[in-house]
Amino acid sequence: MAGAPDGGTVLSEKMLAARFAEVVLPHLGDALSLARWLTGNQADAEDVVQEACLKAHAGIAGFAGGNARAWLLTIVRNASYTWMARNRPRSVVAVGDLADLDDVSPPPDNDADSPEAALIAKANSAAVEAAIARLPQAFRETVVLRDINGLSYREIATMLGVPQGTVMSRLARARGLLMTELGGRHHEPA
Amino acid sequence: MSPHENRPHEDGLPQDPQDMKLMIHALVDGELDAAAALAVERRMAADPELATEHARLVALRGAVASLPRPSVSDDFLARIAAIAEVKDAGDAVQPTAAKVEPQQQQGNVVEMRPRAARWFNSFDWRQMAASIALTAVLASGATQWLATADNGSDSFAVAVANGHRRSLLAATPVDIVSSDRHTVKPWLDGRIGVSPAAPDMAKDGYALLGGRVEVIGDKPMPALVYRHHEHLITLVAAPRQNEAKSMPVADDLSAGGFLLVHWTDDAFSYWAISDAERPALDDFVTRFRAAIIANPAAGSPG
Numbered sequence: 001m002a003g004a005p006d007g008g009t010v011l012s013e014k015m016l017a018a019r020f021a022e023v024v025l026p027h028l029g030d031a032l033s034l035a036r037w038l039t040g041n042q043a044d045a046e047d048v049v050q051e052a053c054l055k056a057h058a059g060i061a062g063f064a065g066g067n068a069r070a071w072l073l074t075i076v077r078n079a080s081y082t083w084m085a086r087n088r089p090r091s092v093v094a095v096g097d098l099a100d101l102d103d104v105s106p107p108p109d110n111d112a113d114s115p116e117a118a119l120i121a122k123a124n125s126a127a128v129e130a131a132i133a134r135l136p137q138a139f140r141e142t143v144v145l146r147d148i149n150g151l152s153y154r155e156i157a158t159m160l161g162v163p164q165g166t167v168m169s170r171l172a173r174a175r176g177l178l179m180t181e182l183g184g185r186h187h188e189p190a
Numbered sequence: 191m192s193p194h195e196n197r198p199h200e201d202g203l204p205q206d207p208q209d210m211k212l213m214i215h216a217l218v219d220g221e222l223d224a225a226a227a228l229a230v231e232r233r234m235a236a237d238p239e240l241a242t243e244h245a246r247l248v249a250l251r252g253a254v255a256s257l258p259r260p261s262v263s264d265d266f267l268a269r270i271a272a273i274a275e276v277k278d279a280g281d282a283v284q285p286t287a288a289k290v291e292p293q294q295q296q297g298n299v300v301e302m303r304p305r306a307a308r309w310f311n312s313f314d315w316r317q318m319a320a321s322i323a324l325t326a327v328l329a330s331g332a333t334q335w336l337a338t339a340d341n342g343s344d345s346f347a348v349a350v351a352n353g354h355r356r357s358l359l360a361a362t363p364v365d366i367v368s369s370d371r372h373t374v375k376p377w378l379d380g381r382i383g384v385s386p387a388a389p390d391m392a393k394d395g396y397a398l399l400g401g402r403v404e405v406i407g408d409k410p411m412p413a414l415v416y417r418h419h420e421h422l423i424t425l426v427a428a429p430r431q432n433e434a435k436s437m438p439v440a441d442d443l444s445a446g447g448f449l450l451v452h453w454t455d456d457a458f459s460y461w462a463i464s465d466a467e468r469p470a471l472d473d474f475v476t477r478f479r480a481a482i483i484a485n486p487a488a489g490s491p492g
Contacts, residue, residue, distance in 0.1 A: 015444050016274065017274040017275055018344075018443060018444060018445075019444065020273070020274035021271065021274065021344060022344065022347075022348055022445055022446070024270065025267070025270065025271060028262045028266070028267060028270060029259055029260065029261070029262050032259075032260040032262060032266075033259055033260055036260050042260055045260065046266055049266075049270070050266075050269060050270065050273075053270045053273050054273055057273045057274055060274075065446070065447040116242075116246055117242070117245040117246045117248070117249040118249070120246055120249040120250050120253055121249035121252055121253060123253050125256070125257050125258060128253050128254060128257055129257060132254070143254070146219065147251060147254040147255065148254065148255075148257070148259075152219075152221065153216070153219065153221050168212045168215065168216065169212065171215055171219075172208075172211060172212055172215050175215065175247060175250055178250055178254075179246050179247075179249075179250050182250065182253065183246065
């Protein structure tokens with residue numbers, strides 16, 4: 001990969017910088033979105049993303065192609081949890097909690113009808129954001145990765161280190177909670 | 191719950207109503223192939239409950255998708271862009287920093303310092319303090335990179351890389367198959383009214399496979415495809431704009447995991463891209479340029 005022997009270091013540094021510009025910079029908006037939802041606010045998100053980008057730069061040579069956004073978001077997610085553990089130790093969900101959440105049985109069928117879909121569609125941004133913020137962490141990150149960052153089931157499963165079926169059930173549970181809340185039906189959350 | 195629970199389905203979809211709901215999610219998420227999507231849609235047509243679930247999901251997705259996204263401020267983009275470049279200046283003695291004119295930056299340094307100092311407090315950036323000047327320059331540069339995403343050379347290189355990648359996945363990398371430039375040139379001329387020289391360099395180990403049209407930033411552009419051993423080389427020739435600066439010296443780049451070489455001559459701005467090794471790509475470029483000079487008639491724009 002490197003060019004002439006005497007210019008090798010310089011060239012590869014340049015190439016790494018170019019790679020960083022092309023792999024990381026285009027996805028900063030997505031990175032901020034994810035960090036904002038995981039940490040809860042915009043100012044913290046910028047700090048987290050900056051730390052994540054330092055890590056991404058250090059590891060840019062290891063990026064083997066594929067979806068750059070998913071690669072960066074994986075780093076952002078890890079950085080978010082590291083940051084949360086350091087700055088807000090109380091709010092981090094323990095691993096045991098995650099497993100418990102997956103075991104929770106699905107909510108009862110509510111024979112919803114189309115007016116509910118209309119209510120959901122009309123929900124204002126503040127209500128949607130509040131509903132997402134209230135989701136348990138594992139559900140929130142799944143729905144954010146899918147519906148806001150646009151990752152595929154497989155990419156999310158790889159990132160979270162869980163089977164694709166788990167991603168699907170978390171997503172369904174997360175959306176179920178959101179729809180219940182936004183659709184104006186205040187069932188007891190399971 | 192559902193009246194369909196006990197009726198067997200032959201469509202391979204889950205019998206369990208909860209699992210079936212997951213399939214609705216998968217449909218909304220575009221995760222199903224055509225056959226499965228068709229089967230799910232048939233079930234929905236027969237089962238109002240599923241159809242309702244689908245409608246709610248679509249509504250929810252719309253509501254979530256319309257949430258305001260955090261904007262990437264210029265400051266923030268500059269901070270992040272600086273991560274890569276600052277390291278250059280520190281480690282690598284002479285590169286990017288040497289290119290920028292020191293005089294112009296002095297003003298920026300003073301201006302930027304208060305803001306920059308704040309960043310350093312929350313992060314361990316002190317060792318980079320010496321490079322604030324570069325950060326300031328990059329602040330404007332990086333903004334421009336976003337603003338001119340359509341014609342900036344970075345995004346152009348990425349577009350070239352994407353086109354090349356797509357051609358590797360396609361059934362054939364070329365739209366017109368011919369090793370004869372007298373076929374390729376007129377074909378490109380006929381399609382988009384412009385064509386670069388298309389020398390066949392088979393004797394040098396670079397066989398002309400043919401040509402295709404790449405669309406980059408709304409503009410159709412001629413692309414030639416050469417084969418070198420097992421590797422394909424795509425050569426995109428963008429007609430030179432008047433304002434484009436001449437770059438007679440080839441510039442080595444990379445994008446999307448491919449190596450690129452970029453140079454311009456009087457008529458075209460060339461982008462050669464390949465998964466071949468750098469020396470092979472450089473050799474190709476050298477020979478291509480020599481071939482054009484040897485036969486300038488073939489090099490005039492169509």
